[in-house]
Amino acid sequence: MEQRAVKKLVESISKTVKSFKKNEIECLVRLYYSLVGKASGKLANARMDCNTFRGILHNIFGMTDDALMNRVFFVFDKDSDNHVNVQEWVNGLAVFLRGTFEEKMKFCFEVYYLTGDGYISREKIFDMLKNSLSQQSPEDENDEGIKELVDLSLKKMDYDNDGKISFADFEKAVTKDRLLLEAFGPCLPDAKICLHFEALIFRNNVTTTI
Structure with missing residues (x-):
């Protein structure tokens, strides 16, 4: 060029x-x-x-x-x-x-919801956690164990208790505990x-x- x-x-x-x-x-x-x-x-x-x-x-x-x-x-x-x-x-x-912490937070949220509705749903969390865990351990993961992790994630991050995570929920949770930034899988280098x-x-x- x-x-x-x-x-x-x-x-x-x-x-x-x-x-x-x-x-x-x-x-x-x-x-x-x-x-x-x-x-x-x-x-x-x-x-x-x-x-x-x-x-x-x-x-x-x-x-x-x-x-x-x-x-x-x-x-x-x-x-x-x-x-x-x-x-x-x-x-x-x-x-x-x-990126600033805020920019990275917005980026991670976009990676995780990516369905156009602006929410990370229970089903999406399940799929992401199952996929992420299967990358780390080739054995078949126990779906019940993953469901428990989903419940734990929602308990930590779903501040308005509507069964899904909005950006406002995500922002509150991640600001409180920065380790939650990539809670559903590594998407930043x-x-x-x-x-x-x-x-x-x-x-x-x-x-x-x-």
Whole structure:
């Protein structure tokens, strides 16, 4: 991608993304086109599909939960066109790498509810916990045991006792106990991985060796 086009893109993105310096945004833009270019074979109108994105979550950020990786993709994909464009890529990484606690809280909630109704339902909690536990232990999980965990989660987080968790419920619970931020499965990268990623990309301007 030619330098002039990159600079124009960086200027545009920097107006809305304040957690990165312009040179850092440029590194992320170049990384994006490097990764998408490898996947598509060409840079013109390049867009990142779900498989490429999941590969990045797995290989760079150490994520392993298939269902959660799909959900993270859909949260990055703000315009719901089944691709992550370069603006969505930088926006999402701004939360991943340097998001405030409030931004990360909103991100996790979006990952967890993702049904359009703005609530995390009992059924959704059951599915997420079952999936998360099966990732950790290949044996068949006891559904009764998972139901107990669901009840415990609702008891801790469902402040208005309506059988589902709203963002207001989630915010209260997570503010009170930050360990609940990823209560239904890891959807944010580990802090050490973020530091390693930043060191690799920003300090060395690496865009092709990941």
